[in-house]
Amino acid sequence: MRGMPVDIEAVRRDFPILARQVHGKRLVYLDNAATTQKPAAVIEALDRYYRNYNANVHRSVHKLAEEATLAYESARQEVARFLNAARPEEVVFTSGTTEALNLVAYAWGRANVRAGDAIVYTDIEHHSNLVPWQLLAEAVGAEIRVVEVDPEAGLDLDRLEAVLDERVRLVTLPHISNVLGLELPVAEVARRAHQVGAVVVVDAAQSAPQQPIDVQALGCDFLALSGHKLYGPTGIGVLWGRYELLAAMPPFLGGGEMIRRVGLTRSTFADPPARFEAGTPKIAGAIGLGAAVEYLEGLGMDRVAAHDRALAAQAHEALLEVPGVTVYGPPPDRRAGLVAFSLDDIHAHDLASLVDTEGVAIRAGHHCCMPLHDRLGVPATARASFAVYNGPDDIEALVRAVHAARKVFNR
C-alpha cells in the first residue's frame, strides 16, 4: 500500500541468503550498489524454467519452446511496464548495463557520430559509461567534452549549456552516481540536449533499483540498466531505446535471431528488438529479471525509493558522528540510497576488511570511477549502499564496525 513503509521483517523473509552468517555474525549486506541479493521469487522463477520448460525461444514449434518464448516475451512486457516504455519492442535484453551502453556506442554511434562531432559526458561517470565513448571518439575522430559535476551541489545546467552546440551528437550521464549517491536532473538535461539535436543516453544502473523510472517523463533516448543490481540474475540487462531510433540503427552483433533473410554474401535484418539480440538470448536471465521487476512492483517503487533514501540519510548522519569520518556527496536530504565515506587516512580496503569481520559487507575501492576519485583527492572510498531488506539495525551494525576499525588503528 502506498504511504506505508516497507515491512522490513517480511521483506527479509523473502531473501533466503539473509539467513546465513558471516564470520559467525548476522549477515549485514550493504554492498547493494555492486549487486543486490535475490528474492525467492527470482530464484524460483529460474528453477521453474530449468526444471519445467527449458527450451530455446522463437524458433522451435514444440510445446516447451512455446512456453519458453511466452515467458521470455512476458518478461520483456514486464520490463517495458516497469520503465513506462511506449511499447515492449523498445526493450532490448543485453548482458547488463555495460553491453547496453556499448550497443549504443557501436550501433548508433558508428552510424551517427562523425569526425568533428562532439560527445558530452560528466566527470562522475562509471568506467562503463566512459570507455565505450572514448573508443567511439577515437574510432571516428570525434571530440569529447566533459561537464564537471559538483559532488555536493550536483550538475549546474549552465555548465552543460556551455558545452552544448550543434556539433554535439550525444549527451550521456548517470541518473544516480554510484559513488556520490547524487541524482542528476535527467529530464532537464534531455530538454537542453534535444535543443541542439543531441541524443541522450542515461546510465540507470543505480537508479532503476532505487526509484520509479519513467522513460517517457525523463525524455531521454536510450537508458541502460543491469538486472543483477535490480534483484535479478547476473548476465541480464536492458537497453531501452526510443523505437524510431532503434529501428534506424544498424545491428550490433551478427548471428542467428537478428536476421530477416540471410544470403551467402549479404543479409537483411529483423526489426527491433530482435535485431539487437543475436544468438540464443539470455532466456533464464530475462525470466528472472521479469520476476524481480514483478516483485519490486509488488512492494511499490515509490516505497522502495522512500525506504532506501531514508536509510542512506540516516547512515550519512550516523557516520558523521564517528570522529575522522568524511562523507562524499550531497547532504542527507538530497541523497539517494548509498553513502561513500573515508575514515582518517585509513585505506578503504583496510576499513572494509575490518568491517567484514563484524559480518558487515561494504565495498571499498574506486568503484570503477577513477576520474571521480582523482577529483575527490582519495585513491579509494568505502561505500555502504542500501536495499529493501536493509534496516536501521544494519546501520547500527555498520557504525559499530567502523568504531571497532578505528580502535584497531588506534584512532
Place this chain on the structure above:
Amino acid sequence: MTADMYREYILQHYRSPRNYGRLENPDIVHEDDNPLCGDQVHIEVALDDQDRVADIRFQGKGCAISQASTSILTDKVKGKTLEEIKALTKDDVFQWLRIPISPMRVKCAVLGLMVLQAGIHHYEARRGR
C-alpha cells in the same frame, strides 16, 4: 578471520615503516601501483660489488597490508643477491607476514615484491643481461 590480518606488528610496520625514504645513488629505482586499490610503492636499491643488496629504501601509500609487507620485504632482502630476490614468491611473503591473507588481498600483500622484482628486471635489461 580477517581481524588477524591486522595484528599489532603489522600495524607497527604500517605506522613506522622500516627503510622508509630515498637513497643517494640507487642502482635500481622502480615504482608501480595496484590500480584496483590505488596502493603505490616506490623502491630504491643500492648494490654492492657482488650484486647484493647493500641498502634499500621505499616510499608508498596505500593499505596497511601493502605498506607493512613492503616494509618487511625491505628488511628481508638486505644482503641478498639479485638472483635470490628473483626467486622469491608470494609464499615467501605470506610466511614473513605470518597472517592469513584473504584471497581478495593477495595483490596488496605482494605489491612490494612485484615492484622490486620488476625493478631488477629493468636493471638487468639495461645492463644487457
